[in-house]
Amino acid sequence: MSQTIWKLENTTKHYDWGSIDGITNFFGIANPTSQPMAEIWMGAHPLGCSLVFDAKQGKIRLDKLIQENPEQMLGAKTYQNFASLPFLFKILSANKALSIQVHPTLENAKLGFAKENQLGIALDAAxxxxxxxxxxxxLIYALTPYKAMRSFRQIEEIVTLFETVAIPDLIEPISQLASNPHPDQLKHFFAYLLNLSESVKNSLIEQLLLKISSFEEEPYLTIKTLANDYPNDIGLFMPLLLNVIELQPGQAMFLSAKTPHAYLSGTGLEIMANSDNVLRAGLTHKYIDSSELINNTDFTSLALNQLLTKPIVKDNKIDFPVPVNDFKFEIIQSDENIRNEKVDSAQILLCLDGKVTLSTDTESLTLQKGESAFIAYQTGLYSYTGVGVLAKAFD
Known part of the structure; x- marks a missing residue:
């Protein structure tokens, strides 16, 4: 391959929870239709594949380019382990909450996928x-203050919050949790909430909103905000169960399989394994399979100070270590000095600020704020210079 670096043209997703101006305000990316710009996908996922500007072929899909020369594009190790680009990189901007969700383990995803194929359920079935x-x-990396819910609170804290709300019809199940503060009992209580009849659920939500009407602190403010967008949704109880956290710009949070979470508001970067498996628990009009969700949820409690990923700073780079092989993530501070970057796998670079020029012996490409590039494994080595900030996704 003569060309090993390509500028990307990426897919925008206009989901209704997206912000109209969040991405525009941060990156200067225009939104001429004034639709919600929820996500910009950078990668080779079939539901939103990036296009590349290839010197020989013109504008083509990134997945097609990878398929033509998979080992040169990905490296032999990545190609053997994953057969395609193993990660998906996104800009994400939420104006209202995404669904409360978990993602399955690799083993459960394989079993569930095979089972649903055997049952003849169409891939696009609701x-x-x-x-x-x-x-x-x-992993989510905050570009602006970024609010989310993530992982179960300490059980004692959950009990205290529910006792403060003091809904009569929940006194008995909460007292059971208080007397047996164990993940199994938390699982039982969570399942109880998810499987309420419509009339009982609506009654409990009505009582909840009445009880907290005069409360002016968290997590009750989050419940009130969610109620504006998702009335009569069982997810309104989740801020009492899950930690509510606001990441500050430059902070990141890794979410492993089986971790309950929901992004609530803000603009950030998200990097993930190349999958679209989502099991939902609330704050959604989409399909909820309570039993499948519960079987794929970790009911371990985490304290608020355990939620963030601790960065490792070395020279001009900030690394956010993750315990998976599908992806890695770094922030690179660039200046007028020329620095070399070794390429051990395919990379996607996104310019977060300024202007940075990437160069090899035969190629040169400049990224400005909001622009991105794909770097093939075969590049081997490139240099970068210019005052700016890059986010690097790789494996």
Whole structure:
């Protein structure tokens, strides 16, 4: 291959929870239709594959380019382990909450995908849980203040919050949790909430909103905000169960399989394994399979100070280590000095600020804020210079 670096043209997803101006305000990317710009996908996922500007072929799909020379594009190790680009990189901007969700383990994803195929459930069916046989660990990196819910609170804290709300019809199940503060009992209580009849659920939500009407602190403010967009949704109870956290710009959070979470508002970067498997628990009009979700949920409690990923700073780079092989993530501070970057796998670079020029012996490409590039494994080595900030996704 003569060309090993390509500028990307990426797919925008206009989901209704997206912000109209979040991505525009941060990156200066225009939104001429004024639709919600929820996500920009950078990668080779079939539902939103990036296009590349190839010197020989013109504008083509990144997945097609990878298929033509897989080992040169990905490296032999990645190609043997994953057969395609193993990660998907996104800009994500939420104006209202995404669904409360978990992602299955790799083993459960393979089993669930095979089972639903055997049952003849179409891949695009509304009641399909598993779109592929892959897991979906992910990392979110905040570009603006970024609010989310993630992992169960300490059980004692959950009990206190529910006792403060003091809904009569929940006194008995909460007292059971208080007397047996164990993940199994938390699982039982969570399942109880998810399987309420419509009339009981609506009654409990009505009582909840009445009880917290005068409360002006968290997590009750989050419940009130969610109620504006998702009235009569069982997800309104989740801020009492899950940690509510606001990441500050430059902070990141890794989410492993089986971790309950929901992104609530803000603009950030998300990198994940190349999968679309989502099991939902609330704050959604989409399909909810309570039993499948519960079987794929970790009921371990985590404290608020355990939620963030601790960065490792070395020279001009900030690394956010993750315990998976599908992806890695770094922030690179670039200046007028020329620095070399070794390429051990395919990379996607996104310019977060300024202007940075990438060069090899035969190629040169400049990225400005909001622009991205794909770097093939065969590049081997490239240099970068210019005052700016790059986000690097690789494996």
């Amino acid at each position: 009641n399909r849980n598993y779109k592929d046989p892959n897991h979906k660990p992910e």
